[in-house]
Amino acid sequence: MDFSRVTLSQDDQAFQDDLRACLAELVTDEVIRRDRETGENFDETVHLGLGERGLLAADFNDESAGGFSRLRRRMWELEIGRAHTPWFHWGTTAMVAHVVAKFADDQLAREVMPGVLSGHIRLCLGYTEPDGGSDVATCKTRAVRDGDGWIINGAKMFTSNAHNAQFVFLLTNTAPEAPKHQSLTMFLVPLDTPGIEIQGLRTIDGDRTNIVYYSDVRVDDRYRIGEINGGWTVMRVALDAEHGVMEQDSDGLQKIAMMSEHALLMAEAVDRTAAVVGATGPDGARRIDDEAVQYRLGRSVARMEAALSAPEMYGRVAIVATMREIAPELMDLLGTAGLLPAETPGAADDGAAEHVFRLSGPSGIYGGTLEVFRNMIATHALGLGKPNYSPPAQRVKA
Template sequence: MDFTRVELSDDDAAFQAEARRFLADIVTDEVRRRDRETGDNFDEAVHLALGAAGYLEGEYQPEDRGGFTRIRRRIWELEKRRAHVPWVTWGTTIMVARSVGAFGRPELVAEVLPKVLSGHVRMCLGYTEPEGGSDIATCKTRAVRDGDGWVINGSKMFTTGAHNCQYTFLITNTDPQAPKHKSLTMFLLPLDLPGVEIQGIRTIDGDRTNIVYYSDVRVDDKYVLGDVNNGWAVLRGPLDAEHGAVAGIPDGLQDIAIMAHQGGFMSAAVDAVAAQVAPTVDDGSVAYRLGRSAARMEASLSTPSIFGRVALAQTMRDIGPDLMDIAGPASMLPIETPGAADDGASEYLYRFAPLAGIYGGTLEVFRNMIAQHVLALGKPNYSPPRTAS
């Protein structure tokens, strides 16, 4: 018996066929080429088309409010990947939109959410700071009360998609004297306010992210999410979703782990290298190394929850160099370069893998989270070693 497939009803099969046709029409070779060149992982025309056709609303809303059924949600996720839909900005938007719905004032919800579902409003994550590392609770960006509003000063690193977004989900410090988790306030900050400056940064895999500067930015009180100095409560939901620490529904109709989408680049590289070397390989060591890479890949793709997030990112880092070595010197040529051994799949994996290990926090941070919250091993001790007296 094949346990990997769900028998689709006629209606669900028709939904799949229509979704595949629709995506093939709007996600063209030109869209994919432009996305590789810009590194944006976003295309406004595609995004607006998805909104106009109701796909964004179907993905955002729960089933009892007109959203996709569980099976159609899974179909949609897989068809988006098949078509290589530029998706990152929608990924951040949908996380933030849920917090806006839960913690935003009614007038803010009415202003923002309908335009999220039409595709005209996108939102990014204003978390990391230039000197803050993965501990975003050490936030130094200050928000100071000024009459009926606030004045914000500071900067954020790695605000991916900011140049294509209308709002940022901004963590600020509103009480520097308080303990760090009691000093935070979240804003849904409009990015067109005076004093906001967005500068692009290119990562090693060719993606674009941003550093965003906030200089005496004045924002109305209505853009505060939740209570002042209780921003951690607002932030926890999106953080848990980004970390893969959210319990899955036990029907199997979701990714096993949060990094499964990124794991697809690893699968593509293994398949491409295997296809390239298989017809000519007569070296047992090459076959062993290729098999070892494939086995590690399959194990990581089958690892659930936050464990899978670590396993997938670590495996990408480990097998990328092996795949390039197996494919030979021509594997150093990037995608769509004449003469590339595997159409650039392993070369891209090699450049992408280090970033997969820092998204949402470094692998070391996630290992500490597993140690503390799953294995109950306590917090790490970073104090200097004692010296003998």
């Protein structure tokens, strides 16, 4: 890993300046305030604005296909996060669009891809069901063949941004009698199809997600992605992308881990806490002069730095685990006013630590729970074998 500072060429410096100006124009205080209120992690004006400037296409494509160079991609990812861009819907859209480009028939890809890159078509993930999401292959939502189409019935939990998307990448069961990994078929279902009902749901951090019901939803076979009962092959590609399974390069320019945008929020909260405890209070004292405060703040910074340096799946776990550990510590250092959320009069740090505290719960659930990631690390990276959750063997009495 190369940690040296990158010297920007004039062109790259101009790109960074333009990008910052573009984000400052699009991601206004009003956009951020509205996003906080709606919890949608999406803003259509911002999304279309970035699409119109060709930035969605540049992010989607490899450099060889006209996309960002590695350096510009790094700048793009950092600036998007720094600007607090409502952004998660692009993550699901791009992830599914890569799968569509790889597995869908040409006609469907031609129907969807231009709109994805312009920002007019958004795609969401319909995997999780009311009975469970970690083991997605236990899917119960049924798709039954009906002439040249399929009839879909079932329910999905947590289909984030379904209400802002045009298609859902839907996991269905097409062979309930078959072994679970041979029973799945994927569809890209238009969300304006009759029989689909979207119900909003808010989480503890204010995120808006959805329950989506499918009642006799008729979908043409051309919306199928991949083989019938071959959905697991398609899902694996999408899940690998979601889990951050990616090849690392040694130039230090790669996004180090999934959810590094969350790490930026954590870093802001640490900075703001440091500013508050370093300021002189009305009594003329600074809280930072108390050794206990120095120790607790220093320990939080050290933990955060360790999380920021952890790559791939390790980073995914370390970032969220550290958010969970240090957010209460920061709030404690801030005192009672640290409990107040953003834009509340009297909030110690404008709610930064409080937000990280609430965000850290769901962040360790979506895209795979921390426990599941820890098991993946144990199994695939450390070679410890699969965990065994069976009850302890009965002792046989002599």
